[in-house]
């Protein structure tokens with residue numbers, strides 16, 4: 001027998017963990033339920049909230065009534081309610097905020113869903129038959145299938161070199177889930193969501209069965225897909241980070257491809273990591289998690305070492321295609337030739353020439369866009385910096401502008417030094433645009449394309465550039481990390497890394513890991529067919545262990561060195577970090593608050609296994625005219641500490657004009 005639902009417990013979109021009680025007016029009785037959105041009075045405002053439960057007795061006497069019920073059915077299933085509550089606690093943000101993140105964008109704004117679902121006739125598609133698995137693939141697939149079939153929560157880490165057939169394993173695991181009437185989510189980094197990737201899933205399961213969710217889609221289109229998932233029409237969801245919240249009812253499997261990718265971490269609040277959320281969601285649903293990577297995160301691999309997750313390995317590429325040979329070029333040994341900068345070593349230049357001669361293709365990689373990375377006056381030493389961020393401005397040749405890569409502010413590039421008015425302003429450092437222009441000078445007949453955020457600003461240009469490259473209309477593709485992932489073109493026989501040091505020099509304890517990953521991924525673009533591939537890596541640090549291990553395709557060697565460093569310095573995965581960044585337009589006020597906050601934290605966390613560092617200037621001290629200070633909390637790895645720190649954080653109240661951002665497990 002249903003009790004009358006007198007009082008509802010509502011999570012509202014505020015940065016608070018607590019929920020609030022509201023009276024359910026009689027007129028809503030018949031149509032109200034958990035997981036539906038409501039509008040509720042809150043102070044002088046009306047807020048959007050989601051019903052998380054019903055209670056017999058409210059906490060407060062003067063309980064207000066619900067204004068409006070926006071949905072006729074739940075927009076969040078119980079497992080997503082539980083998941084978002086866990087996220088709120090874990091990432092130290094409000095439950096209402098994590099709920100908002102899990103909803104389609106129009107639903108976050110309190111829009112009602114009135115439009116019926118549009119029926120769309122999907123374009124025809126050539127179905128792909130699954131290939132016969134190799135013995136190695138069968139060996140890794142078997143335990144995954146078994147876990148899916150027995151409905152047991154289990155986490156697997158599939159460590160497989162690039163081109164070892166991981167995706168094929170995902171596809172067959174999804175098939176197993178479908179046979180048990182279970183749905184799957186496949187998380188893919190945003191930049192790997194190429195038409196090629198999408199086709200692979202649709203070709204196997206059909207367009208109707210596969211739903212896509214990524215930020216490049218129009219909101220209305222995303223909502224359509226959301227409904228197709230919810231209705232059970234599409235049981236395979238392929239998408240970027242936020243697809244982890246897909247409204248699936250019977251979840252069997254979550255695949256996290258390229259699980260080491262930093263883009264799985266959302267960089268504004270709530271700062272969740274999709275891999276961690278995926279694991280939590282799988283726990284709640286007794287589903288299987290399959291993490292895949294050629295370069296697993298230290299966190300996941302360490303868990304596999306401890307037996308917390310099960311390691312599966314694919315050590316060779318399918319069809320015995322060898323991994324490409326990697327040559328390291330020591331740029332300190334390069335003799336300057338002519339007036340020109342040292343962008344291309346002799347070795348790389350010769351390799352490019354040979355590739356062109358043989359009518360094959362090359363990819364050149366540089367993780368910096370723009371033309372030059374800074375402008376300095378040779379007379380007075382002035383460097384051009386962003387007025388609001390104090391970051392050196394990057395010269396962009398196409399628009400003849402100096403651009404701040406943090407806040408995107410742009411000024412026309414001056415002819416004269418803005419400080420001493422001399423004509424000695426010079427541009428230093430190499431970006432992708434400069435590589436492009438130098439390359440065009442050296443190889444005037446080569447067909448060159450560039451792929452970076454500047455070149456792909458217009459919707460569809462990404463596909464256009466890759467399409468031309470795939471059809472062989474381009475000989476050389478230059479790009480930032482956009483070209484490092486997932487591209488699989490048989491005629492690419494040369495990959496050149498212009499500078500392996502850009503990631504290595506970042507002031508971040510993960511810089512070695514980033515460098516190893518990036519080099520391995522980029523190298524994986526070469527020699528994917530029977531045409532042998534070759535990789536040339538230019539560096540000023542040829543003996544660094546990350547570069548050495550990458551050149552030998554030796555993940556274990558890298559891991560063993562790096563985990564030692566982490567252990568000695570008590571860094572993740574041996575500890576957890578929580579970063580607090582205060583920002584305010586007034587420098588003294590911001591610092592005063594940060595100092596007070598650090599003091600309070602030290603007081604409240606005294607005697608706990610917690611270390612507090614700071615406040616110190618944040619790595620980007622000034623951003624968009626705001627001054628930023630950071631406090632780093634390093635804790636032991638335990639849920640109990642998480643709660644204790646959470647309690648301490650709740651006591652911090654930034655004064656007016658000051659803002660405090662909390663980032664749990666920052667990247």
Ligand code: ADP
Nearest residue numbers: 131132133134161162163164165166167168318
């Ligand atoms: P990864 O995801 O590890 O990079 P893929 O699954 O993309 O590897 O496989 C690499 C290439 O090998 C793809 O072109 C894929 O179609 C092909 N392939 C994978 N498994 C097999 C198999 N068992 N037999 C033949 N070709 C395969």
Ligand code: ZN
Nearest residue numbers: 377380417420
């Ligand atoms: Zn000057």
Ligand code: ZN
Nearest residue numbers: 386389404407
């Ligand atoms: Zn700026």
